[in-house]
Amino acid sequence: MRGTLRELVRYPSALAGLAILAFLVGISVYALVAIPYPEAVRLWSGGEAAWPRNPRNARPEWLNWLWGGRLPRTLVVHSPRVPARERDLGSGVREVQFDLPFEYRYRRFPTEVAVFVYADYQEQAPQLELSWRTPTGSELRLADLTPRRQDIYRLSADAELRRNLGGAPEQMLFSTADRPGEAVPGRYTLTVRAFLFEPGSSVRAELVVYGEVYGLAGTDHLRRDLLLPLLWGTPIALAFGLLAAVGSSLSTLLIAAVGAWYGGWVDGLIQRITEVNLILPGLPILIMIGTLYSRSLWVILGAVILLGIFGGGIKTYRALFLQVKEAPYVEAARAYGVGNLRMVAVYLVPRAIPVLLPQFVTLIPGFVFLEATLALLGLGDPVLPTWGKVIEDAYRAGALYVGYTYWVLEPAFMLMLSGLAFTLLGFALDRVFNPRLREL
Amino acid sequence: MRGDPLLAARGLATWYELRRWGFLHQGWVRAVDGVSFQLAEGEAVAVVGESGCGKSTLAKTLLGLVRPLRGEVWFEGRRLGGADDWRWYRRRVGYVQQDPYGALPPFMSVRRILEEPLVVNGVSSPSKRRARVVEALEAVQLVPPEEFLPRFPHMLSGGQQQRLVVARATLLGPRLLVADEPVSMLDASVRAEVLQLLRSLQQSHRLSVVYITHDLSTVRHFCERVLVMYAGKLVEQAQVTDLLREPKHPYTQALLAAIPDPDPENARRLRPVPPGEPPSLVRPPEGCRFHPRCPAAIPGVCDRREPPDFEVGAGHVAACWLYEGARTVTAAPAVEGGGSP
Numbered sequence: 001m002r003g004t005l006r007e008l009v010r011y012p013s014a015l016a017g018l019a020i021l022a023f024l025v026g027i028s029v030y031a032l033v034a035i036p037y038p039e040a041v042r043l044w045s046g047g048e049a050a051w052p053r054n055p056r057n058a059r060p061e062w063l064n065w066l067w068g069g070r071l072p073r074t075l076v077v078h079s080p081r082v083p084a085r086e087r088d089l090g091s092g093v094r095e096v097q098f099d100l101p102f103e104y105r106y107r108r109f110p111t112e113v114a115v116f117v118y119a120d121y122q123e124q125a126p127q128l129e130l131s132w133r134t135p136t137g138s139e140l141r142l143a144d145l146t147p148r149r150q151d152i153y154r155l156s157a158d159a160e161l162r163r164n165l166g167g168a169p170e171q172m173l174f175s176t177a178d179r180p181g182e183a184v185p186g187r188y189t190l191t192v193r194a195f196l197f198e199p200g201s202s203v204r205a206e207l208v209v210y211g212e213v214y215g216l217a218g219t220d221h222l223r224r225d226l227l228l229p230l231l232w233g234t235p236i237a238l239a240f241g242l243l244a245a246v247g248s249s250l251s252t253l254l255i256a257a258v259g260a261w262y263g264g265w266v267d268g269l270i271q272r273i274t275e276v277n278l279i280l281p282g283l284p285i286l287i288m289i290g291t292l293y294s295r296s297l298w299v300i301l302g303a304v305i306l307l308g309i310f311g312g313g314i315k316t317y318r319a320l321f322l323q324v325k326e327a328p329y330v331e332a333a334r335a336y337g338v339g340n341l342r343m344v345a346v347y348l349v350p351r352a353i354p355v356l357l358p359q360f361v362t363l364i365p366g367f368v369f370l371e372a373t374l375a376l377l378g379l380g381d382p383v384l385p386t387w388g389k390v391i392e393d394a395y396r397a398g399a400l401y402v403g404y405t406y407w408v409l410e411p412a413f414m415l416m417l418s419g420l421a422f423t424l425l426g427f428a429l430d431r432v433f434n435p436r437l438r439e440l
Numbered sequence: 441m442r443g444d445p446l447l448a449a450r451g452l453a454t455w456y457e458l459r460r461w462g463f464l465h466q467g468w469v470r471a472v473d474g475v476s477f478q479l480a481e482g483e484a485v486a487v488v489g490e491s492g493c494g495k496s497t498l499a500k501t502l503l504g505l506v507r508p509l510r511g512e513v514w515f516e517g518r519r520l521g522g523a524d525d526w527r528w529y530r531r532r533v534g535y536v537q538q539d540p541y542g543a544l545p546p547f548m549s550v551r552r553i554l555e556e557p558l559v560v561n562g563v564s565s566p567s568k569r570r571a572r573v574v575e576a577l578e579a580v581q582l583v584p585p586e587e588f589l590p591r592f593p594h595m596l597s598g599g600q601q602q603r604l605v606v607a608r609a610t611l612l613g614p615r616l617l618v619a620d621e622p623v624s625m626l627d628a629s630v631r632a633e634v635l636q637l638l639r640s641l642q643q644s645h646r647l648s649v650v651y652i653t654h655d656l657s658t659v660r661h662f663c664e665r666v667l668v669m670y671a672g673k674l675v676e677q678a679q680v681t682d683l684l685r686e687p688k689h690p691y692t693q694a695l696l697a698a699i700p701d702p703d704p705e706n707a708r709r710l711r712p713v714p715p716g717e718p719p720s721l722v723r724p725p726e727g728c729r730f731h732p733r734c735p736a737a738i739p740g741v742c743d744r745r746e747p748p749d750f751e752v753g754a755g756h757v758a759a760c761w762l763y764e765g766a767r768t769v770t771a772a773p774a775v776e777g778g779g780s781p
């Protein structure tokens with residue numbers, strides 16, 4: 001085994017494959033440790049509610065390098081701890097006022113503006129007046145609201161405000177009449193004036209000016225950070241590919257060995273089942289299972305393994321085992337009393353490892369891609385953040401038509417990377433284990 | 441022969457079925473066809489005969505690796521019938537094959553290879569296994585054992601491989617060793633050493649040995665008795681010295697050519713190929729199977745009736761019509777084309 005490794009690293013392709021694989025495994029470990037499974041599922045299937053402060057369909061932040069920093073980042077402004085002004089209006093009514101100022105440095109408009117309100121009260125909610133001041137000094141009344149204890153006021157979605165401003169609020173609020181297509185950089189202020197009707201009550205606010213870039217990977221249409229499925233998709237893809245490949249090739253190997261060893265009707269039966277299985281269409285069966293039974297990744301995994309057990313590999317392995325069966329060492333083993341089961345498991349199967357291992361490694365990407373294919377067909381796991389799901393979402397949103405290329409390219413890149421790793425490794429393993437190939 | 445037989449073959453017949461397309465019966469290869477002999481405890485017997493006469497098949501039949509069509513194998517007075525008998529027997533018999541590399545699983549280390557027989561025969565304590573393995577390696581002079589334990593078969597020389605095979609065959613403390621041409625694939629330089637090893641193991645453990653060979657010159661050092669096999673049958677059985685001095689069966693005589701040799705030990709050698717074609721085992725000649733090639737064939741007898749075993753001397757048996765009746769105990773006929781009726 002150590003010799004194999006030593007020989008393996010002589011192939012640059014193996015080194016590259018191993019390096020990529022190490023990277024993917026690193027990502028997997030990081031994902032599993034940094035974002036525990038329940039948390040990942042909550043963040044992913046919670047939808048928008050889990051990521052209210054993220055912009056929708058934001059590009060990855062590093063794209064700003066190419067754009068010369070022109071893409072606005074999201075700004076979050078918190079209300080001050082102590083209100084700028086507090087006045088007792090008598091009969092238990094207080095007036096509180098504070099400013100949420102921020103510096104806007106971009107020529108491009110933000111994608112959305114929202115105010116998050118946190119009101120603390122027993123029965124009677126406070127009343128809020130929001131107003132807006134631009135760098136040019138013009139002041140504007142935005143809205144009056146009576147917030148729930150936790151509320152989000154989305155300026156961009158306020159139809160009345162839109163009517164009053166005569167356009168999309170996130171644009172009208174940032175531009176002047178003479179240059180309507182461009183944001184004016186400078187200091188903006190949101191002023192919150194609140195009337196509190198209860199002695200102990202208080203109010204806080206948070207202004208979010210949504211930008212066009214977010215994080216390392218950007219976000220999708222549900223404001224979800226794409227880093228989550230990219231990270232978490234890695235261990236899922238590796239596990240799916242690995243388990244499917246291990247499950248199907250080990251069982252194939254075992255069954256082929258059993259058939260070759262026992263011969264007779266056992267062998268005949270295995271051969272017939274294999275032939276029938278080979279003409280069964282795999283993908284349609286998986287689609288049926290996904291549609292009619294369960295879309296859980298693990299159910300699909302089980303089905304993939306079951307379909308793979310009596311795969312075409314059986315014929316190859318059987319031919320190999322029929323040869324091995326005649327080997328003198330098998331005869332010797334029978335002479336010292338090795339029984340049938342041990343013979344198959346300990347004497348026949350290991351002999352096929354050199355053939356199996358490279359094949360096994362090159363099988364993995366196929367299964368990884370299969371998961372993505374199923375997701376694209378709408379049969380992806382409903383709760384797991386996988387690469388396939390990202391591609392499916394992007395596809396449904398027409399991402400490529402509306403210019404969100406990053407949305408498709410990122411998961412595609414990960415898929416390609418894992419495919420590449422296993423393929424490179426598989427080819428090198430094949431050379432190491434089956435030296436005759438070297439001459440071919 | 442000394443004492444009660446350890447092993448007895450009674451009328452063994454092992455035929456291979458010939459089939460076309462895997463199912464159409466085509467006939468039988470009568471590789472072993474009516475073989476009976478006995479082997480005493482501690483005795484070494486050689487089986488000689490030309491290639492394809494069924495020596496290996498006989499060995500496999502004796503080991504229970506192929507099932508005979510007819511006949512019985514008895515061991516220590518017990519008839520080997522059911523699976524239990526064979527399981528009991530397997531611990532008491534060792535098998536050394538011709539091709540040492542092929543006889544060793546290439547993916548197992550020396551240690552695994554030697555542990556396997558112990559594991560399958562119920563030695564479950566790892567420390568006990570290890571002790572036995574080390575002991576076995578020392579017994580075949582693969583020393584120091586620690587150096588050999590982690591090696592794989594391809595890291596051993598041919599002679600070392602065959603010594604490992606011998607170690608494995610003797611690991612369970614067998615009473616009987618079946619060695620099928622154990623040195624024919626080895627370099628001439630290591631043959632003597634492996635044979636020496638087999639001999640010393642045989643003597644120190646009072647092992648009985650069935651030694652299958654082409655090479656009669658090694659038989660003299662190694663065996664007390666010789667069985668000459670021809671076309672699936674034993675044609676002559678005798679003590680080595682008797683056989684070399686006075687071969688009775690015309691086939692044996694043809695096999696032995698007088699070669700002048702300064703070393704009297706090698707006065708007679710096995711000819712590699714006796715003149716004539718070996719017979720078909722699918723449709724063997726009627727009567728005596730040697731008659732198409734036999735210079736002494738008796739027309740009307742040898743090609744009609746099969747010769748039974750005739751006692752031609754003390755412990756000397758030949759299946760040849762030349763020794764029918766009164767001629768049973770006559771003196772040796774001339775070496776070539778001896779007496780006719």
Ligand SMILES: Nc1ncnc2c1ncn2[C@@H]1O[C@H](COP(=O)(O)OP(=O)(O)OP(=O)(O)O)[C@@H](O)[C@H]1O
Pocket residue numbers: 456457469471490491492493494495496497498721
């Ligand atoms: N599995 C088999 N199926 C059919 N025929 C077989 C089989 N094994 C051996 N034979 C035939 O049986 C005959 C005896 O074979 P066997 O191997 O016993 O000869 P042998 O005396 O050991 O020869 P050699 O000295 O070359 O090893 C040969 O004609 C061989 O072709």
Ligand code: SF4
Pocket residue numbers: 689690691728729730731732734735736737738742747759760761762
């Ligand atoms: S029986 Fe006849 S044919 Fe056969 S060996 Fe004797 S003399 Fe020759």
Ligand SMILES: [Mg+2]
Pocket residue numbers: 495496497620
């Ligand atoms: Mg042979």
